[in-house]
Amino acid sequence: MVQNTVIAAGDNTVMAEKTDIVSQFRCQQCNAPYPLGADDVIATCPYCGYTFEVGGDEIASHLIQKNQLSTKKVVELTKTWLEFAADKTVGKGIMKDIKIGKPVLQWIPTFKVDAFCSKYHLGGKKIKRGNEKVWKKIEGSENTRENEWVLARRHAASFGIREFIGTLDNAEIHDFSIDLTDNFPVLNAEIVIDDAERRAHLLKTRRERDQLKEEMDELFDYRLTMDIKNCDYIHVPYWLVRYNYRNGTFRVAISGSTAEVVLGELPVTKQYRIKKWAISLGMLIISALSMQALPYSVFLIALGDGDSDAWIIPLIIAAIGIMTFVAAVVLVANVLKYEIQVDADGEEREEESDLPLTLKDIGGFF
Numbered sequence: 001m002v003q004n005t006v007i008a009a010g011d012n013t014v015m016a017e018k019t020d021i022v023s024q025f026r027c028q029q030c031n032a033p034y035p036l037g038a039d040d041v042i043a044t045c046p047y048c049g050y051t052f053e054v055g056g057d058e059i060a061s062h063l064i065q066k067n068q069l070s071t072k073k074v075v076e077l078t079k080t081w082l083e084f085a086a087d088k089t090v091g092k093g094i095m096k097d098i099k100i101g102k103p104v105l106q107w108i109p110t111f112k113v114d115a116f117c118s119k120y121h122l123g124g125k126k127i128k129r130g131n132e133k134v135w136k137k138i139e140g141s142e143n144t145r146e147n148e149w150v151l152a153r154r155h156a157a158s159f160g161i162r163e164f165i166g167t168l169d170n171a172e173i174h175d176f177s178i179d180l181t182d183n184f185p186v187l188n189a190e191i192v193i194d195d196a197e198r199r200a201h202l203l204k205t206r207r208e209r210d211q212l213k214e215e216m217d218e219l220f221d222y223r224l225t226m227d228i229k230n231c232d233y234i235h236v237p238y239w240l241v242r243y244n245y246r247n248g249t250f251r252v253a254i255s256g257s258t259a260e261v262v263l264g265e266l267p268v269t270k271q272y273r274i275k276k277w278a279i280s281l282g283m284l285i286i287s288a289l290s291m292q293a294l295p296y297s298v299f300l301i302a303l304g305d306g307d308s309d310a311w312i313i314p315l316i317i318a319a320i321g322i323m324t325f326v327a328a329v330v331l332v333a334n335v336l337k338y339e340i341q342v343d344a345d346g347e348e349r350e351e352e353s354d355l356p357l358t359l360k361d362i363g364g365f366f
């Protein structure tokens with residue numbers, strides 16, 4: 001079925017920014033020729049929408065979340081969001097130098113894995129009892145029915161795709177029809193259903209372990225069994241907007257399913273830098289003052305009757321000093337970046353680094 005005329009095509013889609021080896025293919029249903037990517041395992045005919053496992057049968061249940069936005073609407077939405085997000089972070093002043101490019105819609109393949117989940121966790125939290133610290137056992141189990149959305153692509157994930165996938169439970173699902181795709185590219189799946197189920201387990205485990213670790217000091221055991229009831233193949237509309245600010249290009253990702261921005265980049269401006277430097281400087285001053293107060297407080301307590309809990313005061317002062325110092329350093333590091341990432345609510349997203357962790361560890365001491 002797949003002919004031997006292999007051609008190299010520059011795949012200039014957003015999702016796969018690489019050169020794919022593709023083969024020419026002829027649709028089983030409408031006979032139209034179209035190219036197939038080397039890694040495609042489930043393909044959709046761009047002319048009639050016929051969807052099948054490569055080298056196998058038709059996918060019986062193929063679904064779609066409708067796109068709620070036109071190109072024009074996406075530009076308006078981007079502008080509104082940029083104004084809102086810039087006002088909260090880098091300053092509205094950027095708006096006059098922004099040029100929004102033509103938005104691109106891509107239909108992203110996903111699997112919605114619907115399963116009965118049995119979960120168990122065992123961990124511990126350190127609590128203070130008198131002058132000692134003891135472990136408090138935290139144990140729980142739960143049986144629920146849940147969806148886990150899995151991206152059906154193996155290569156380079158697009159900007160904001162994880163945030164987008166996280167919002168998919170909020171939109172309606174319909175039967176797939178090529179007429180619903182507005183002539184925008186329908187990406188093929190690069191993983192099969194069995195892989196999707198394995199990935200769903202992995203993704204859920206990873207996410208829930210991270211959540212549990214936030215709630216306790218040590219997670220000893222976590223177990224998840226998923227009894228899969230259903231796995232649907234669903235195409236979802238992902239919009240990517242690129243805009244220029246002075247000489248740089250920045251991105252905004254929008255969900256066509258819910259007509260919301262899921263993640264955006266904003267340029268770091270002078271105004272933003274000055275604001276952060278000022279806060280950072282304030283923190284350094286607090287830090288220095290606490291460190292200076294330290295010996296005096298120790299001295300005053302030594303003069304006291306030694307019967308009270310006052311010994312904790314210098315410790316608290318020292319902790320404040322160290323924490324504000326670390327926070328100041330983190331802030332300064334952020335200022336040196338070229339752009340920041342901002343979520344749907346206009347909140348700046350924390351970069352994953354070791355410093356905030358250190359901060360949390362020090363905070364956790366009390």
Ligand SMILES: [Zn+2]
Pocket residue numbers: 027028029030031032045046047048049050
């Ligand atoms: Zn066809």
